[in-house]
Amino acid sequence: xxxxxxxxxxxxxxxxxxxxxxxxxxxxxxxxxxxxxxxxxxxxxxxxxxxxxxxxxxxxxxxxxxxxxxxxxxxxxxxxxxxxxxxxxxxxxxxxxxxxxxxxxxxxxxxxxxxxxxxxxxxxxxxxxxxxxxxxxxxxxxxxxxxxxxxxxxxxxxxxxxxxxxxxxxxxxxxxxxxxxxxxxxxxxxxxxxxxxxxxxxxxxxxxxxxxxxxxxxxxxxxxxxxxxxxxxxxxxxxxxxxxxxxxxxxxxxxxxxxxxxxxxxxxxxxxxxxxxxxxxxxxxxxxxxxxxxxxxxxxxxxxxxxxxxxxxxxxxxxxxxxxxxxxxxxxxxxxxxxxxxxxxxxxxxxxxxxxxxxxxxxxxxxxxxxxxxxxxxxxxxxxxxxxxxxxxxxxxxxxxxxxxxxxxxxxxxxxxxxxxxxxxxxxxxxxxxxxxxxxxxxxxxxxxxxxxxxxxxxxxxxxxxxxxxxxxxxxxxxxxxxxxxxxxxxxxxxxxxxxxxxxxxxxxxxxxxxxxxxxxxxx
Amino acid sequence: xxxxxxxxxxxxxxxxxxxxxxxxxxxxxxxxxxxxxxxxxxxxxxxxxxxxxxxxxxxxxxxxxxxxxxxxxxxxxxxxxxxxxxxxxxxxxxxxxxxxxxxxxxxxxxxxxxxxxxxxxxxxxxxxxxxxxxxxxxxxxxxxxxxxxxxxxxxxxxxxxxxxxxxxxxxxxxxxxxxxxxxxxxxxxxxxxxxxxxxxxxxxxxxxxxxxxxxxxxxxxxxxxxxxxxxxxxxxxxxxxxxxxxxxxxxxxxxxxxxxxxxxxxxxxxxxxxxxxxxxxxxxxxxxxxxxxxxxxxxxxxxxxxxxxxxxxxxxxxxxxxxxxxxxxxxxxxxxxxxxxxxxxxxxxxxxxxxxxxxxxxxxxxxxxxxxxxxxxxxxxxxxxxxxxxxxxxxxxxxxxxxxx
Numbered sequence: 001x002x003x004x005x006x007x008x009x010x011x012x013x014x015x016x017x018x019x020x021x022x023x024x025x026x027x028x029x030x031x032x033x034x035x036x037x038x039x040x041x042x043x044x045x046x047x048x049x050x051x052x053x054x055x056x057x058x059x060x061x062x063x064x065x066x067x068x069x070x071x072x073x074x075x076x077x078x079x080x081x082x083x084x085x086x087x088x089x090x091x092x093x094x095x096x097x098x099x100x101x102x103x104x105x106x107x108x109x110x111x112x113x114x115x116x117x118x119x120x121x122x123x124x125x126x127x128x129x130x131x132x133x134x135x136x137x138x139x140x141x142x143x144x145x146x147x148x149x150x151x152x153x154x155x156x157x158x159x160x161x162x163x164x165x166x167x168x169x170x171x172x173x174x175x176x177x178x179x180x181x182x183x184x185x186x187x188x189x190x191x192x193x194x195x196x197x198x199x200x201x202x203x204x205x206x207x208x209x210x211x212x213x214x215x216x217x218x219x220x221x222x223x224x225x226x227x228x229x230x231x232x233x234x235x236x237x238x239x240x241x242x243x244x245x246x247x248x249x250x251x252x253x254x255x256x257x258x259x260x261x262x263x264x265x266x267x268x269x270x271x272x273x274x275x276x277x278x279x280x281x282x283x284x285x286x287x288x289x290x291x292x293x294x295x296x297x298x299x300x301x302x303x304x305x306x307x308x309x310x311x312x313x314x315x316x317x318x319x320x321x322x323x324x325x326x327x328x329x330x331x332x333x334x335x336x337x338x339x340x341x342x343x344x345x346x347x348x349x350x351x352x353x354x355x356x357x358x359x360x361x362x363x364x365x366x367x368x369x370x371x372x373x374x375x376x377x378x379x380x381x382x383x384x385x386x387x388x389x390x391x392x393x394x395x396x397x398x399x400x401x402x403x404x405x406x407x408x409x410x411x412x413x414x415x416x417x418x419x420x421x422x423x424x425x426x427x428x429x430x431x432x433x434x435x436x437x438x439x440x441x442x443x444x445x446x447x448x449x450x451x452x453x454x455x456x457x458x459x460x461x462x463x464x465x466x467x468x469x470x471x472x473x474x475x476x477x478x479x480x481x482x483x484x485x486x487x488x489x490x491x492x493x494x495x496x497x498x499x500x501x502x503x504x505x506x507x508x509x510x511x512x513x514x515x516x517x518x519x520x521x522x523x524x
Numbered sequence: 525x526x527x528x529x530x531x532x533x534x535x536x537x538x539x540x541x542x543x544x545x546x547x548x549x550x551x552x553x554x555x556x557x558x559x560x561x562x563x564x565x566x567x568x569x570x571x572x573x574x575x576x577x578x579x580x581x582x583x584x585x586x587x588x589x590x591x592x593x594x595x596x597x598x599x600x601x602x603x604x605x606x607x608x609x610x611x612x613x614x615x616x617x618x619x620x621x622x623x624x625x626x627x628x629x630x631x632x633x634x635x636x637x638x639x640x641x642x643x644x645x646x647x648x649x650x651x652x653x654x655x656x657x658x659x660x661x662x663x664x665x666x667x668x669x670x671x672x673x674x675x676x677x678x679x680x681x682x683x684x685x686x687x688x689x690x691x692x693x694x695x696x697x698x699x700x701x702x703x704x705x706x707x708x709x710x711x712x713x714x715x716x717x718x719x720x721x722x723x724x725x726x727x728x729x730x731x732x733x734x735x736x737x738x739x740x741x742x743x744x745x746x747x748x749x750x751x752x753x754x755x756x757x758x759x760x761x762x763x764x765x766x767x768x769x770x771x772x773x774x775x776x777x778x779x780x781x782x783x784x785x786x787x788x789x790x791x792x793x794x795x796x797x798x799x800x801x802x803x804x805x806x807x808x809x810x811x812x813x814x815x816x817x818x819x820x821x822x823x824x825x826x827x828x829x830x831x832x833x834x835x836x837x838x839x840x841x842x843x844x845x846x847x848x849x850x851x852x853x854x855x856x857x858x859x860x861x862x863x864x865x866x867x868x869x870x871x872x873x874x875x876x877x878x879x880x881x882x883x884x885x886x887x888x889x890x891x892x893x894x895x896x897x898x899x900x901x902x903x904x905x906x907x908x909x910x911x912x913x914x915x916x917x918x919x920x921x922x923x924x925x926x927x928x929x
Binding site for chain 1: 592593594595597598599602624626627628630631632634635638639653654655656657658659663664666667670671674829830832833834837860862863865866868869870871872873875876888890
């Protein structure tokens, strides 16, 4: 009876161990619930308008590809991230996530209308493929700013990366497939799942050439050897962008620029097109605008009144830079809109001295794809607000508009400092020293240190992080995970490790006790 | 076969990274330059009074400290080196020339740097970490040349006054080539139908040449070559199949011994710390500076899976298949150090490509750093040997039947 009563309050009541979806929608008050419901309708409306117009292709895609079904749960993903939020924070998050979802829906549409597997005999699809370049997930597409007439689609992101974020179990099949093929199970599950997807032939073939890279880590390098062969099977030529590792050194930029020039030549040859500087400058301006908007968010989050936080801050930037190359007007429009909302919200909070987080945290190292809303959980359960995430601190320098030589160096630097690589490559200073610098800048009480158990890169600095955090008196909370494989470390286990730290070290009381322990192993 | 005269001597040299020859020449003022990876051009670490020491951690036991710093999921080789470094096992080094080629090795070097594993007496000691390109074109050569010049040669010159001129590099290449010619001669005995040198013996000699001042072992290598000329093979073959070993770092000849104790004769060593690549002559011309030619040689010959450009991936598979043919081997053992990401991908793919496309029997294994006594590995190797033998018997039967028809 007591238990039942307790469970009537708190966000934990929306979870049940035997259910994939939430038990019911959250009541956020009339105004916020109406807004929330309107956004939910808007997202499904978008999916209906853009995808339901191709009903046969959608059904074929759902039958052909295992990853496609995960997209049906996209609204649940947004719900996971907006649960418990109110007022302006709810609105920031919806705006940020909608731009991400909007782009994804458009790209899924682009994939199904082009795909050789779904439409092997369609002349229209073949024609579309002729003008489409395929990209690997960990290869930023900013280079496409100079090719305005050529379409590009990141095939790995939409088959592996995003489904894994939408549905925690989406990648498990591909991981198992490649491990049955002989791969050691200790490698990072992201490139591993991408390779598994190739082994079971689950990639859509949507273009006439493929650009991949050596980024961001050893696993990605290994992945290219498989994906290269996979593409060759379909007669598709491959180019690998190979930025230098030690990118803090100015001397390495020459090699990086030469490599990018070769990539440009490859695209020109394969796609029968020409590099267009005018278009590039326009793209560079868009990139600069989006970068400025990102920096504005960081500046505000350094103050006692952070505004756009958690996954809303990080995921949107990752997608905008990695997948969209800052070239989508809708993203820029959203950036400008959220920036205005944020400035207003900041001034209001400052005036009222309101909404100060109980604890401020920065997130460091690679987060779990299958638990992107983890920092919302820390916020709701313990009052630990994530003011910045290492993953969004990528490529944040500006392009020099008009200077062609410098612009190539800028682009090279942008690639070198892409997602994750920005901190995990280039020597320990980018990872270790930068962490303490950011903890100080963002006035963090806690560093949530993601311990990706298969990441050899950050693992190699494990002891040094421990020692240096102790010396500096920083609360470093290790949260283990396995990036794409929730079977190794479940969401619940991640929460438990954080709970233990808060209870044993901070002796803190949870803000929402219903979130301390609940089952979500089979949820999306 | 009769034991080789100097085998025991070389085995003793491998028992310690700071072996008697290293100590001997250091007492005379020569400089020991530590390195780990083929991407660091070995020959350039042998200029003037320098000599290269490819790092190993023989007789490794516990890796507790290194596991704390690098976690238990990191490559055991890297952890073993860090552990040895933390124990003070590399105090003899005058510089540590690392490469940013794989994550684990890079982090091991960075840990050594931050945890100050060098000797305090070595005032001019320096660490380097070269940026290693993932391809082998001329841009990559120029890039690596800049890295080596700035991070290694300039440091050697400024800190230790080492002559880094073109002439000095050519001299070093000549000395390197002298050693390579001896190994080439030894290698001919591995090509024989019944090889007169075992894989273990060859591995011991090659390893010694990586970790000792070469000028001090060259006489004994020459004597060994002479000895091999008249070495009589066993009447009955002491092995059941011949195999090429391909894969990641093997600095422990006991692993080769394990293969050979279970019926395999290792006739070719295409792994890190093996002779392919690494013990082939570097041919220089006079039209171009020696440094560029040396760098190009290493870029073109490396077989590291870090080189992910498609033509290099294909080259590695083709080369492995060609080695099987060249050495008359019956199969390939693809091995990887446990937790090595590069070789995990390479081994997985290669084990399918070589079996399915080249029709070569392939054993695919991952193994710990110290694996000479692994019971599991023995079982795997024995099963592989039986498998290959059965295939040979079946092929023979099919041949006989077709001839009879």
